[in-house]
Amino acid sequence: MTITYALNEIEKAAASFAGYLEESGMKVVxxxxxxxxxxxxxxxxxxxxxxxxxxxxxxxxxIINEYATAANGxxxxxxxxxxxxxHEAIDAGVEDALYSGNYCFVEWPVKAExxxxxxxxxxxxHIVSETERRIEFNLS
Amino acid sequence: xxxxxxxxxxSCDDTSAAICADGKILSNVIASQAIxxxxxxxxxxxxxxxxMQNLLPTVNAALKKAETELGxxxxxxxxxxxxxxxxxGLIGSLMVGCSYAKSLALTLNIPLIGVHHxxxxxxxxxxxxxxxxxxxxxxxxxxxxxxxxxCHSPLNMEILGETIDxxxxxxxxKTAKLIGLPYPGGPLIDKYAQSxxxxxxxxxxxxxxxxFSFSGFKTSVMYFLxxxxxxxxxxxxxxxNDICASIQHHIINILMKKLVKxxxxxxxxxxxxxxxxxxxxxxxxxxxxxxxxxRFNTFIPEFQYCTDNAGMIxxxxxxxxxxxxxxxxxxxxxxxxxxxx
Numbered sequence: 001m002t003i004t005y006a007l008n009e010i011e012k013a014a015a016s017f018a019g020y021l022e023e024s025g026m027k028v029v030x031x032x033x034x035x036x037x038x039x040x041x042x043x044x045x046x047x048x049x050x051x052x053x054x055x056x057x058x059x060x061x062x063i064i065n066e067y068a069t070a071a072n073g074x075x076x077x078x079x080x081x082x083x084x085x086x087h088e089a090i091d092a093g094v095e096d097a098l099y100s101g102n103y104c105f106v107e108w109p110v111k112a113e114x115x116x117x118x119x120x121x122x123x124x125x126h127i128v129s130e131t132e133r134r135i136e137f138n139l140s
Numbered sequence: 141x142x143x144x145x146x147x148x149x150x151s152c153d154d155t156s157a158a159i160c161a162d163g164k165i166l167s168n169v170i171a172s173q174a175i176x177x178x179x180x181x182x183x184x185x186x187x188x189x190x191x192m193q194n195l196l197p198t199v200n201a202a203l204k205k206a207e208t209e210l211g212x213x214x215x216x217x218x219x220x221x222x223x224x225x226x227x228x229g230l231i232g233s234l235m236v237g238c239s240y241a242k243s244l245a246l247t248l249n250i251p252l253i254g255v256h257h258x259x260x261x262x263x264x265x266x267x268x269x270x271x272x273x274x275x276x277x278x279x280x281x282x283x284x285x286x287x288x289x290x291c292h293s294p295l296n297m298e299i300l301g302e303t304i305d306x307x308x309x310x311x312x313x314k315t316a317k318l319i320g321l322p323y324p325g326g327p328l329i330d331k332y333a334q335s336x337x338x339x340x341x342x343x344x345x346x347x348x349x350x351x352f353s354f355s356g357f358k359t360s361v362m363y364f365l366x367x368x369x370x371x372x373x374x375x376x377x378x379x380x381n382d383i384c385a386s387i388q389h390h391i392i393n394i395l396m397k398k399l400v401k402x403x404x405x406x407x408x409x410x411x412x413x414x415x416x417x418x419x420x421x422x423x424x425x426x427x428x429x430x431x432x433x434x435r436f437n438t439f440i441p442e443f444q445y446c447t448d449n450a451g452m453i454x455x456x457x458x459x460x461x462x463x464x465x466x467x468x469x470x471x472x473x474x475x476x477x478x479x480x481x
Contacts, residue, residue: 035314036362040305041355054478058306058355060314061152061284063230066476091189093231093475130363 004134007038013135014045017123021046021103024139026121028098030109033125038133040079042125043105047075050103059107063092073102081108089115143220145461146199146244147454150237151229151257152284155194158450159206159214163458165267167205168444168451171198191236199240202450219250223457226254226467227474234473242469251466253457254473257448259297262289263459264445264452265412272410272439279399281423282415282448283309283324286352286395288402294459300402301350308391309417311354315361315387319376329384330420336381338389340364350398350405357394361387392426399427403436412439416447 001020005013021029031039044056052067052075059065059079067075076097083089089112097104098117109116123137142161149156155171171194207214224241225234238254245252262278265271277300278289286303306314309326316325343360345353365383368375376383403411413427418440431438445451460466 035317036359038355038359044305054476055302055304057303058310060310061282061307062228062475064475087189091232096231 001138002134002136004128004132007131007133010038010042010045010133011048014042015049017042017135017137018046018049020137021121024121026119026139027101028104028106028117028120029123029137030106030116030120031123031125032109034127037125037127039107039125042133042135043077043107046105047077050075064094064097066097073100076100076102076104078104079107080111083111086112086114088112143458143461144214144218145221145223145253145454145457146202146219147223147255147450147457148195148199148237148241149225149257149260149448149450149453150191150195150233151225151227152233152448153190154448155191155198155237156448156450156453157195157199157202158454159202160451160454160458161206161210163266163455165451165454166209167202168449168454169198169202169205170444170447170449191233195236195240216244216248219244219248221245221251221253221457221461221466222248223253223255223453223460225257225260225453225473226471228257228476229473231473231475234475238471238473242471246469251461251464252469252471253460253465254467254471255453255456255460257453258285258287258289260452260456261285261414262291262297262412263294263456264414264441264449265439266294266455267445267451268439268441272412272437275406275408276410276412276439277399277402277406277408278412278414279395279427280414281308281395281417283307283313283326283417285415286354288350288399290402290406290408294456295463295465300406301352301398303352303354304347305353305355306358308352308354308395309415311358311391312387312417312420314358318358318362318365319380319383326417326420329388330422332381332384333388333422334385336383336385338386339382340379340386342386342390344390344394350402352394352398354391354394357390388420388422392420392423395423396426396430400430400434403434409436410439411436412441414441414446418446419443 051069054067065077122140126134158168224237288301312326313324345356
């Protein structure tokens with residue numbers, strides 16, 4: 001599936017994406033995109049749709065951010081950019097998050113792809129222009 | 141004898157141990173190559189396994205150093221409390237410090253103190269001489285955090301503003317990556333900036349109230365570089381110093397605008413910096429200049445208390461000790477803990 005969105009309409013795109021996510025029954029989503037494409041920004045909006053009540057921020061340094069929701073369980077927002085390999089990912093506790101049954105959004109998944117569950121949603125964000133992005137996603 | 145506290149910090153990449161006696165730091169040891177050489181190991185890169193290897197030698201080194209400072213023998217049985225970083229941080233890393241502190245508290249039958257890492261960054265300023273008087277404002281800037289905190293008393297703080305996406309340190313490191321500097325490139329930006337002039341205008345985000353945003357700034361740097369590279373493929377190489385100076389200027393400008401706004405809103409005259417990014421020379425200068433211009437007193441902790449360190453955990457634990465704010469042994473660490481609301 002593909003959604004093209006203007007940056008000032010990102011809430012709408014995030015809501016459609018969250019709808020797809022809930023219908024699919026998938027809990028883990030990986031995001032591939034160059035730096036500056038807006039991975040954190042898009043995930044932040046999706047988290048808001050999912051009812052996250054915590055302050056959202058970039059997980060680059062923390063590796064795993066855990067957000068509380070009003071009604072559902074926690075949401076995990078991860079960034080594997082700083083990890084060297086799967087061992088470091090395991091040490092950082094990413095498996096606990098991935099297999100918790102809660103929503104997990106993973107930026108820079110390439111560092112530890114082997115740890116991902118059998119099925120997840122694979123999303124790519126493309127920079128169309130300074131004001132426009134295109135997100136493509138499918139089941140893996 | 142004084143109240144002696146051992147503090148452990150293991151929230152992120154560095155393992156650190158400190159000893160404090162009646163609020164005075166006797167030792168503040170951060171695991172380094174030297175400790176590993178002394179014990180015949182290597183420094184692992186990241187995460188909990190590294191903390192497990194580092195912790196005991198680091199605690200021993202902290203005890204030894206404190207002994208020298210005290211001028212008399214010091215052993216575990218002299219400790220009156222043990223403190224650890226409870227949150228926020230990497231859960232696996234926090235767990236190592238927490239388990240160690242718990243076992244020590246149980247064995248020695250002494251109080252256990254859980255410390256919030258961000259609160260500790262702020263209170264690192266109490267280790268300065270002179271220390272700021274309460275109430276004071278603190279701008280905490282590090283790789284993972286950017287916050288303006290109003291500190292009423294040691295254990296009463298309020299977050300006035302914080303980042304809604306990337307932290308300031310992350311903005312330095314990621315824009316450095318965009319210009320091809322090795323990661324983490326924040327310190328390199330500072331270095332090159334010193335020989336450049338901030339002649340390139342970059343878009344600064346307009347965020348309401350006292351909150352920060354650096355994600356959009358990072359993207360505007362990316363567009364700027366793409367545009368310039370199209371016209372001149374050697375643009376970055378030919379203008380590295382000026383690009384770094386411009387990036388640094390804008391990041392600091394974003395920080396200072398909000399800090400000055402907070403000073404004006406609160407009318408507080410004592411203002412502190414904290415966190416690893418307070419090592420940035422441009423930020424230190426801009427902070428002092430803002431203090432002169434807007435007439436507030438400026439405080440910056442010694443460098444060893446700016447980056448992640450157990451000294452700041454110890455001074456915070458000392459105040460919790462006085463207030464008898466202890467944890468029981470069932471306490472667990474938390475990757476993320478909201479506070480100051």
